[in-house]
Amino acid sequence: MTDVAAPGAPENITTSDGVPLKVSLARATRRQRMQALLLVLPLLLFLLVAFVLPIGEMLFRSIYSPIGPDVLPNFSKVIQEWDGEDLPPESTFEVFVKDMTAARESNEIGKTVGNLATRVNYEIPGSRGLFTKSARKVKNITEGPYKEALIGLDKRWEDQHIWRTLQRISSNYTMSFYLAATDRKYDENNDIVMADPLYQIYLPIMGKTLWLSALITFICLLVAYPVSYLLATLPLRTSNLLMIMVLLPFWTSLLVRTTAWIAMLQTEGIVNNILVFTRVISEESRIQMIYNQTGTIVAMVHILLPFMILPLYSVMKTIPPYYMRAARSLGATGTYSFVKVYFPQTIPGIAAGTLLVFILAIGYYITPALVGGSDGLLISNLIADHIKKTLNWSLGSALGAILLAIVLIFYWIYNKLVGVDNLKFG
Amino acid sequence: MVRFQNVQKSYDGETLVVKDLNLDIATGEFVTMLGPSGSGKTTTLMMLAGFEPATHGEIYLNGNPINNVPPHKRGIGMVFQNYALFPHMSVAENLAFPLAVRGMTKSEQEDKVKRVLEMVELPEFGGRRPAQLSGGQQQRVAVARALVFEPDLVLMDEPLGALDKQLREQMQYEIKHIHESLGVTVVYVTHDQSEALTMSDRVAVFEDGIIQQLSSPEELYERPKNSFVAQFIGENNKLRGTVQEIGKDKLATVKLDSGDMVKALAVNVSSKGERTLLSVRPERVAIEPKKTPNTVTLTGRVEELIYLGDHIRTRMSVAGHPDFIVKVPNNAEHHELTQGQTTTLGWQAEDCRALDDLAA
Numbered sequence: 001m002t003d004v005a006a007p008g009a010p011e012n013i014t015t016s017d018g019v020p021l022k023v024s025l026a027r028a029t030r031r032q033r034m035q036a037l038l039l040v041l042p043l044l045l046f047l048l049v050a051f052v053l054p055i056g057e058m059l060f061r062s063i064y065s066p067i068g069p070d071v072l073p074n075f076s077k078v079i080q081e082w083d084g085e086d087l088p089p090e091s092t093f094e095v096f097v098k099d100m101t102a103a104r105e106s107n108e109i110g111k112t113v114g115n116l117a118t119r120v121n122y123e124i125p126g127s128r129g130l131f132t133k134s135a136r137k138v139k140n141i142t143e144g145p146y147k148e149a150l151i152g153l154d155k156r157w158e159d160q161h162i163w164r165t166l167q168r169i170s171s172n173y174t175m176s177f178y179l180a181a182t183d184r185k186y187d188e189n190n191d192i193v194m195a196d197p198l199y200q201i202y203l204p205i206m207g208k209t210l211w212l213s214a215l216i217t218f219i220c221l222l223v224a225y226p227v228s229y230l231l232a233t234l235p236l237r238t239s240n241l242l243m244i245m246v247l248l249p250f251w252t253s254l255l256v257r258t259t260a261w262i263a264m265l266q267t268e269g270i271v272n273n274i275l276v277f278t279r280v281i282s283e284e285s286r287i288q289m290i291y292n293q294t295g296t297i298v299a300m301v302h303i304l305l306p307f308m309i310l311p312l313y314s315v316m317k318t319i320p321p322y323y324m325r326a327a328r329s330l331g332a333t334g335t336y337s338f339v340k341v342y343f344p345q346t347i348p349g350i351a352a353g354t355l356l357v358f359i360l361a362i363g364y365y366i367t368p369a370l371v372g373g374s375d376g377l378l379i380s381n382l383i384a385d386h387i388k389k390t391l392n393w394s395l396g397s398a399l400g401a402i403l404l405a406i407v408l409i410f411y412w413i414y415n416k417l418v419g420v421d422n423l424k425f426g
Numbered sequence: 427m428v429r430f431q432n433v434q435k436s437y438d439g440e441t442l443v444v445k446d447l448n449l450d451i452a453t454g455e456f457v458t459m460l461g462p463s464g465s466g467k468t469t470t471l472m473m474l475a476g477f478e479p480a481t482h483g484e485i486y487l488n489g490n491p492i493n494n495v496p497p498h499k500r501g502i503g504m505v506f507q508n509y510a511l512f513p514h515m516s517v518a519e520n521l522a523f524p525l526a527v528r529g530m531t532k533s534e535q536e537d538k539v540k541r542v543l544e545m546v547e548l549p550e551f552g553g554r555r556p557a558q559l560s561g562g563q564q565q566r567v568a569v570a571r572a573l574v575f576e577p578d579l580v581l582m583d584e585p586l587g588a589l590d591k592q593l594r595e596q597m598q599y600e601i602k603h604i605h606e607s608l609g610v611t612v613v614y615v616t617h618d619q620s621e622a623l624t625m626s627d628r629v630a631v632f633e634d635g636i637i638q639q640l641s642s643p644e645e646l647y648e649r650p651k652n653s654f655v656a657q658f659i660g661e662n663n664k665l666r667g668t669v670q671e672i673g674k675d676k677l678a679t680v681k682l683d684s685g686d687m688v689k690a691l692a693v694n695v696s697s698k699g700e701r702t703l704l705s706v707r708p709e710r711v712a713i714e715p716k717k718t719p720n721t722v723t724l725t726g727r728v729e730e731l732i733y734l735g736d737h738i739r740t741r742m743s744v745a746g747h748p749d750f751i752v753k754v755p756n757n758a759e760h761h762e763l764t765q766g767q768t769t770t771l772g773w774q775a776e777d778c779r780a781l782d783d784l785a786a
Binding site: 325328329330331334337340341344345 | 475476477496497498499500501502503504506507508510512513514523524527528571572575581
């Protein structure tokens with residue numbers, strides 16, 4: 001706004017010394033700007049080291065996989081020239097045998113035949129043994145014809161699929177983790193196809209994550225709206241008490257709250273005991289409420305509720321009671337006034353709350369891990385599995401990147417619908 | 427049209443905010459409830475609008491008791507202190523709101539909205555949001571919204587409080603004109619006495635939950651019934667004294683605390699020996715007055731002179747009161763006064779009203 005010259009104003013206004021005004025202004029405010037920069041510098045550095053770099057590294061890892069070139073450096077170069085028909089030429093086999101022999105003797109971390117075998121195994125499940133077995137025997141092949149000798153070690157070396165896969169992973173960069181993360185794979189002809197329905201896990205879990213997050217967000221909204229309304233309209237003393245009741249769980253450790261739900265909801269837990277005691281249900285038909293989706297939903301709604309209440313409250317607090325009175329005086333019933341006058345004014349709060357809760361829910365880890373059982377697991381639990389158990393970091397990274405993309409897409413849609421400037425977080 | 431009968435209101439069950447209110451408002455009348463904050467005037471308005479239930483007593487609208495009628499069925503237009511224009515609707519949508527509620531067709535709504543916008547001289551503003559209007563424009567829209575569904579009765583709760591002085595005066599006339607041209611009954615709440623005097627047919631002065639006086643602006647100013655009204659409306663000189671005698675002509679002889687004897691119109695003093703507060707308007711006091719049988723004269727010392735153009739505001743010490751104000755008109759034959767000068771001043775006995783002494 002400020003750098004747009006007013007119509008008719010002379011261009012290039014100068015100070016009395018003849019220095020252009022903008023230059024002079026920039027000089028005058030430079031010190032201030034430097035101070036501001038210095039103040040945020042620690043945070044910027046922290047964010048860079050603790051946030052931007054690790055995330056960047058993870059994202060990079062999801063497409064960068066140098067195992068092929070690392071373990072088989074020479075082979076990775078020559079295999080590129082193969083046209084993919086029949087089998088690679090004899091010379092390529094020779095390079096492969098020599099590279100394998102060399103790799104067998106190397107024990108540099110991340111560059112062993114074992115690493116290669118694992119990598120190929122991601123692409124062709126069950127192929128691991130072929131590599132480890134062949135690596136042991138390959139040093140006996142000292143002269144040609146290498147092709148026959150290798151096939152003599154194991155018939156599977158005759159399979160085009162192996163060589164095509166080796167050709168694919170001979171590049172430093174790969175799409176295969178993203179394919180795996182979306183339940184797709186390369187088939188024998190190098191075409192991208194859906195994985196066997198039995199092995200399709202990520203897309204259904206992602207769908208379930210989205211669905212559960214949406215459901216949790218919706219329940220949170222339903223529960224939080226009246227509470228926020230009370231908070232915003234009750235007299236100060238009562239509303240302060242209510243606010244403490246909202247915030248107290250918020251200040252309690254996440255783990256404590258989640259375990260409290262286990263105590264509440266388990267089959268021998270408080271809720272079931274009360275139901276049995278009051279004879280609502282019989283001893284035999286105790287309800288399974290935890291270690292399944294129900295457990296995840298209940299516990300997560302409870303944990304995420306403050307993130308819905310606070311933005312809603314902060315918006316409702318700014319809506320004076322006279323709007324409703326005005327609507328009533330103009331002839332509207334209470335319900336009509338609420339729908340037409342009060343509710344529309346709370347939309348910025350609803351938008352902020354739902355966005356916040358949804359984004360938090362979509363990446364939630366601890367609660368579903370503790371109370372989710374097997375069918376209450378979310379995508380973040382799978383990511384954690386790949387990072388901590390299977391050690392397939394690249395696949396974990398690819399899943400994480402997809403999750404990040406989903407969040408950004410939702411944020412973008414929200415921005416289109418409500419406008420981020422309108423959001424009120426409290 | 428509107429009738430309050432023995433209405434009482436308490437919020438906490440311990441104190442009465444409105445004490446035994448009786449008030450009749452005729453159709454087409456412009457009645458203002460005037461009073462300091464906390465005097466019960468807004469509470470009375472809210473009871474009439476239906477937002478606060480009366481604790482005791484009955485309110486009638488067109489002869490029907492309305493205590494159990496919810497606000498949206500009372501059909502009373504209301505202008506709020508902060509306008510209460512719905513921020514998420516355009517001006518036209520705001521104006522159409524009461525019409526849509528009443529089930530009017532779109533074309534009827536548009537018609538009425540157009541007409542009411544013309545009435546408040548904002549014909550081009552239908553598409554704007556309230557936030558894009560100035561305070562005065564918002565005020566007009568608020569008035570238009572309270573009138574668009576053609577109620578017989580419109581309530582206004584300090585509608586001009588948020589405007590600056592000049593705009594406020596202009597809006598006073600506009601509201602007055604709208605009232606006159608439409609013939610609606612208006613109940614207006616304000617704490618600004620000049621607003622009340624300018625606009626109203628009758629003014630009800632509220633204090634402590636009681637209507638202290640209900641009369642025309644002229645009556646209110648010229649003949650306040652008690653010392654609260656005298657102090658609240660306009661400027662007043664106060665002299666304290668004790669009643670010596672009340673004559674047949676309603677003129678009381680009062681001995682001031684300084685020892686001077688003066689005559690004053692007995693308004694709400696009844697017996698000899700009673701403490702009283704004499705109240706006389708600054709513009710009724712003359713310097714070196716011509717003697718007539720009913721002239722009261724005292725001597726005073728000029729303490730301060732403030733030149734105000736059309737008159738000179740003179741602060742004098744009179745009968746032991748150091749802040750006795752005299753407005754000396756700046757006309758051809760006015761007396762030249764200097765600070766420290768002692769002079770006589772006087773007024774007609776019936777212009778001085780012997781009222782109850784609040785402090786006593």
